[in-house]
């Protein structure tokens with residue numbers, strides 16, 4: 001997983017707690033993304049900050065919020081960062097790489113083969129291979145590197161017939177923001193702005209209130225008319241110039257004499273980014289979905305409910321416009337799993353503000369409690385796919401509930417391979433029929449790979465499955481099956497249950513009817529006698 005904002009943290013926790021090994025690469029030293037002390041945004045969600053009472057996201061975000069309430073009653077932003085760090089550190093399945101941006105991905109046959117992550121502080125280059133990847137970077141960096149289909153900007157009304165869309169499409173987005181904090185020092189605190197601070201006038205603030213001073217203004221927003229990724233440096237400068245200009249107005253214009261004892265004690269330096277790329281999935285959420293005007297999703301896995309909350313792209317430089325237009329949906333809405341995986345890169349999911357949505361729908365799904373439940377759903381879905389031999393591009397996942405994945409059907413794979421009962425159980429999926437499937441067994445890190453000619457042969461209800469694979473001696477290895485005739489990459493054949501006994505199994509042979517497979521296997525210790533060399 002790349003990106004340790006609220007989506008990434010929840011995706012990592014969910015996947016790890018379901019038994020997957022997770023590597024989470026986060027390019028900064030703190031977790032939480034815009035909710036971290038670096039940006040300082042509050043997590044909001046479907047209850048619309050009290051505007052829709054009674055609704056509350058459950059699951060991991062609730063756990064995090066409750067822990068924060070109990071252990072950080074002083075509401076320190078840095079302790080919130082630490083709480084997120086602690087949560088991930090307590091998970092033995094999580095490898096956390098901080099200060100480590102993901103910067104490249106290698107893709108073959110529309111699947112990511114490996115990604116590259118770099119930590120310049122420790123002079124490490126990580127080459128990470130995984131069966132599934134989740135892009136939680138907000139900016140969709142992993143999706144970009146992998147060649148996943150993406151969108152940028154605002155769609156034309158004609159494209160999805162959205163009443164809130166603009167007449168013509170453009171490449172503008174919501175802008176970025178810098179916050180500040182200030183407090184009353186009980187004595188006069190002078191402020192002299194630098195020469196590059198903006199000169200802010202009362203007219204510019206007609207729709208932007210400066211009544212309270214302790215916690216900045218989200219409407220100090222700018223840069224949506226530019227490229228919020230590539231122009232980030234310029235946007236940071238302009239935002240700082242506006243922050244200091246607004247503070248200069250508060251302190252020195254004479255309009256706010258009560259501010260004399262107030263001084264800034266923190267100014268953000270990492271522009272909080274609202275919008276950039278969105279990855280296109282099998283379903284693209286639109287205004288209609290959020291307004292409940294489309295049929296219910298059979299694969300609903302998360303929920304949202306924040307208003308459709310659009311802003312003028314140039315933000316502060318459009319003073320004649322209100323800084324936001326918020327339109328509450330009649331009810332909370334469901335988000336389908338098909339919006340959480342790429343439609344052209346087969347082993348890529350996404351979670352957070354970059355899910356598959358139109359600009360209009362994004363203006364609601366982007367808030368962090370929604371990103372968190374989406375992250376939990378994506379992490380959970382990935383593990384279900386992983387352990388049940390599926391891929392996330394299966395369009396007929398069925399499920400419902402908030403942040404939960406239901407048992408899923410498998411349409412592209414003809415075999416349902418589960419390791420949960422006995423050692424190995426294989427069932428034919430109802431209504432699928434095929435004669436022969438070539439299969440190869442391999443080992444991710446082991447030294448022994450499959451013999452050629454190993455195959456799954458299945459005729460009618462009788463099947464024969466032969467597999468040979470070695471087991472990594474450090475027990476961290478997973479056994480994979482690949483079905484080249486279906487163009488599928490590796491499918492894991494390991495469950496938490498099997499993981500415990502895998503050190504005793506090295507090769508297996510399954511024959512017999514599907515509902516009663518006969519399994520024979522060669523014990524690891526016997527194989528060790530044959531292959532004594534260390535694993536490479």
Ligand SMILES: Cc1cc2nc3c(=O)[nH]c(=O)nc-3n(C[C@H](O)[C@H](O)[C@H](O)COP(=O)(O)OP(=O)(O)OC[C@H]3O[C@@H](n4cnc5c(N)ncnc54)[C@H](O)[C@@H]3O)c2cc1C
Nearest residue numbers: 003005007027033034044101102138177272352353366368
């Ligand atoms: C000023 C402002 C006010 C907002 N107000 C609210 C609000 O009040 N409440 C609310 O809930 N939401 C609010 N939002 C929206 C919300 O903050 C974002 O939509 C949300 O943070 C998106 O979550 P995310 O996890 O997808 O991405 P992010 O929070 O952006 O997290 C992504 C993380 O990935 C990391 N990353 C990026 N690229 C890479 C890479 N290549 N490799 C590794 N890591 C990478 C980033 O450093 C970041 O930490 C606001 C946004 C802004 C900017």
